[in-house]
Amino acid sequence: MSDRVTLRIAPGAGGVSIWSEDLFAEPGAPRLRDFIARAFSVDDVAAVDIRSAEAFGRIRYAPAAAPESVWRRIAQALRPSQPRDLESAAAFERQSDPLDASNLYLDHPGRWPLRVSRIGGALSTWRLRRERDGALRLAHPALRNRRDLSHRLEERIIAILGVDDVRSRAFSSDLLLRFDPKTLPLERLVRELERAWPALIEGEDQPPSVKRLYAAGSLLTLAAVAQFAVPALRPVAVGAVVVYAAPNVAKAARQLRHGHIGLPALYSFGLGLMLLSGLPLTGTIMAALMQLWPYLTHRTIVNRQRRLFAAHRKRPVWARAPGGDGEVEVHVDDLKAGDEIVVRAGETAPVDGVAVSGLAFVADGLGRPASPLHDVGPGDPIYAGAVVRDGELTIRVERTGEATAAAHVGRILPHAAFRNLPSLYEAERVANRNARPALALAALNLMTVRAPRFSQAVIRPDYVTAPRLSAQLSALYDLADGLRQGVLFRKLAALDALSDIDVVVLDDGAGLERRTLEVDQVALLWGSAEDAIAHVAAAFAADGSARGRAIARVAAQGAATGRHVHGLRRSAGAVWFRDEAEREILVASTAYLARHGVSLPPKLERLATAQAADGTPPAILFRDGAPYGVVTFRGSGEPEARAVLTALRRRDPKIRFVHVSSRRTAAARAAAEAVGIEFAFGGLDARGKVAILRSLGRRAVWVGDGAAPDAAEVMAASDVSVSVAGFGNAPDDLADVALLRGELAGLTTLGELAQAHRARLRGDYRTVYAANLLGVAGAFLANFGSLQAGLLSNLGSGVVFARHVKRLNSLIAAIEAQRERLAG
Structure with a gap:
């Protein structure tokens, strides 16, 4: 396999050791892959170890193998050509075909010692530690003490269809996997683990940082030992707290130079009170809690998003x-x-x-x-x-x-905590505003009574942690709940901004002229129209389609409602069930009839081949195997936008609607009047639409086709842009919010999400401030110290956190139940 003679081979009882610069010095070289594939063509070869730094490889035998026999077969397999004599050729053919080694990732930048082995019918650099039905425990030296690699690996592997759960442990380099072998055979899973390595090594996603949490926990331990067990350590503990708080002190100094007083000044004042008392325990408890809540929030987002967005x-x-x-x-x-x-x-x-x-x-x-x-x-x-x-x-x-x-x-969709949320900035602003009166009250008390206890209790409540976690977890909930209803927040900041919108500007792409689907004709060979309507309504009742809504409206107007059906089942192009008279009903499509070679009487054939202008197919009815009717549809109802705009006005009577269009002014005004829009401007290009948006002088949301080439400039001029381009255009859609179902009706869902988000944040603020004010009142009325006040404040944070976790878990249960129903 090489022209060079610098080769040393040492057969042994458990394997063959080989030293070769040509083979092993370049881990990703084709000659090494060929060597590995040929080695594993021998059934008794269990593994190949590679240490590229030493240009060393070792072929390991299976424990029960006879070394001399295995070595002869390995030597034969490693020859560059097949044997010439017939007897040797027959023996060569009896060996296993070489396994594919092209997928192996051999050139890890850390140059870890690698071991290639068989896992199922594939080769892998992962080491199999345990295998049982649908569960694997693997290990790889590259994962050791690499939390970033473990985190990226989990995120990538859980996204593979057929993988049910994945957990990695960086300290032991383990990977625990549960998968469905029917959906994802073991060999394919192993190949995907190998293919994942370049993305893992080059990726930038990071797990939640634990450095400050560990630092605060270490300070807490040191302070507790110093205060209760080893008093001599108290100066050390106080000094450690000063070092830990130094960045806050520096930030407070910078703010004071610019005339600002906020949270850093409040924390620095608390540090001074701690130095006066010489008792660092309470401060370290609060510091540890302030690091614990963000960590728990981040971990909650990381863990919950995997289930929320799995589909x-x-x-x-x-x-x-x-x-x-x-x-x-x-x-x-x-x-x-x-x-x-x-x-x-x-x-x-x-x-x-x-x-x-x-x-x-x-x-x-x-x-x-x-x-x-x-x-x-x-x-x-x-x-x-x-x-x-x-x-x-x-x-x-x-x-x-x-x-x-x-x-x-x-x-x-996010993998970790959010950034650039207006509600996060609002939490910081409100907390900094509250820091000033708290600091003033604490300073006044200290100058008056010269006792730090009350002052410490006044500044101890935490005004920022709970609002921060509320903003993060609430945003995750609304993002997932919106996605479940077909609303994708491409920019989560829109969730906060939508609560303050005054004007909705609807562009040409908003689909103002799209009309609701209506029942067109009910053609029957025999039977009643009420029965036909009832049968079609029963077939489409659960799917939520436009045909289902159209037939339901007709059924609600007559005697076709309340019919009992049972045994409903659905297949490609057809729905079967039994009606109240135990007759077998089939509601089929023309595609189903064509696929099964079913013909219709001439009276029904003409209608059965007709479709609505938007391509909506008719419903063809059979009773006990005989065709008896056809129900057709057409888009001739009222404009869909009218009901949507009416619902939006009902929620917010102050909101105004404007239509901007590149069509003639008369056509634009006619379209606007048909759906109840007050103002319409026609004959506009992209710059003209931007000028209209800017002239409104209000907070505006733009609605249109976010994938249209000329929409980018108009979207940039709006406070929030909403696209109705639909799911299929998502890769080209640049709007802040995408209505994935392509229906303007998604605007009502969007409004409900924004309203619920704002109400949830306000409720959390009330909880936090009630707990904080109770702690301050306790200092006045019950002689609370800083520990009691701080714990009450953190109790409020805990209530907010628990409430969000419960809400997220309920949403996960609903999403997974819906997913199971869809999967059948």
Whole structure:
């Protein structure tokens, strides 16, 4: 395998040691991968150890192997060509085929000693410590004492479809995995672990920092020992507290030079009181608590977001591509636009594309405006993450990997604590404002009575920690709850800004002229129209589609409501159930009939092939196997925007609506009047729309198509931009908020989210201030010291934290229950 002769080989009882610069000095070289693959073609080879720094490798035998026999087979396998004589050739053919070593990640920058071994039917640098049904315990030396690598590994692996749970332990370099072998076979999982290494090493995501928490905990221990056990350590403890607080003192000094008094001055004053008393324990308890709450908040966000956003991040890692001799499995990253793949019942679409053949009933919570449960047939779009519940599709690939809409949404969703939230800045501002009277009262008391106890109690309440964690956890809840309802906050700052909006500016892309779907015709061979309406309403009752809403409105007007049906089941293109008379009812689509070769009587055939202008298919009715009717639909109802704007006005009577358009002024005004908009401006280009926005002189939200090329400048001029471009356009959408279902009705959901967010923050402020004021009142009325006042304040923080955790857990339960229902 090498032209060089600088090679030393030492066979032994447990393996063969090899020293070679050519083989081992360059870990990622093709010759080393070829060497590893050839070595593992011998069944008795258990592992290959590599120490590139020493240009050393060792082929390990299985414990029960006969060394001489194994060595001969290894030597034969490592030869660059097959043996020439027939007997040796036959023996060579009986050996296992070389395993694929191309996927191994061998060039770790730390040059750790690596061990390549078999895990299932794949080679890996991970070391298998335990395996049982659906559970693995692996180890890798690269993880040792690397919390950053462990954190990034967890985030990446949990996103693989089929991985149920993952936990890493940096101190022992362990990785604990639970996975579904039916969805993700062991060999594929092992290959993904190898493919993950470049992203882990080059990534920037970091776990929550524990340095200041550990420092505060160490100070607390030192102060407790000094105050209660070893008084001689008290000066050391006081000095350590001074060093710990030095950054606050420096910040307070800088603020005072500019005439500002805030939290740093308050903390510095508390440090001075501690120096007067010489008792650092209370201060270190409070310091430890002030570090504990942010850490718990960060950990809560990191842990909860994995479950809240699992459905949006899970990605299949393989696909089935049709080939000349059948189907072949390919990695999703190897697919490109124009390729075709096959997705069957129980599988998840790994790409964005268009169905070219087949018919399927899919569950897709975000990928379609009509309903999360819908049929997909030739010509229909399908998005990565959609689960095929019944049927089969051949899909032409349009976007793969990180280019899919689901991947784009997943990148926006947070992995850790938030930054740049207006509510966080507001928490800082309010806390700094409150620091001034507290500091003044404490200083006045100290000058009057010259006893620090009351002054310490007055400055001890924590006005900033609980509002900070409230802003963070509330934002996480609203982001997840909004996503569940089809609202994606691309910029979370919009959540706070929406509470102060005065004007809603609707652009051309807002879809003002889109009308609600209505029932068009009910054509019957026999039976009653009431029965037909009731049967279609029962079939579409649970999917929330536009057809379901249209038929429900008609059913509510007559005698078609309240009909009892049972045994409802759904497949690709069809819904079956039994009505109150125990008749079997089938509500089918034309695609279902075409797939199964079912023909209709001429009277129904014409209507069955008709579709609404927006492509809404008709519903074809069968009773006990015989066709008896067709129900068609058309988009002829009132404009959808009218009901949305009415609901927004009802919530906030002061809000105003403006329509800006590139069409003629008359057309713009007609569209605006049809939905109840007061002001309309036509004949505008992008600059003209920007001028209108700026001339309003109010806080404005822009609504339109955030993926349109000419929308960027207009969106930048608004306080908040909201897009109705829909989920499929998410990769190109630049709006602050995206209504993923592409419906203007999402504006009402958006308003409700903003309103609930503001109310939640106010409730948390009331809790915190009640606890803080109780602590100050206790100092006046019950002679509270700083410890009692501080603990009361932290009790308020604990109540706020527990309330948010409970709320998040309830949301997680609801999301997971909904996911199970969609998965069937």
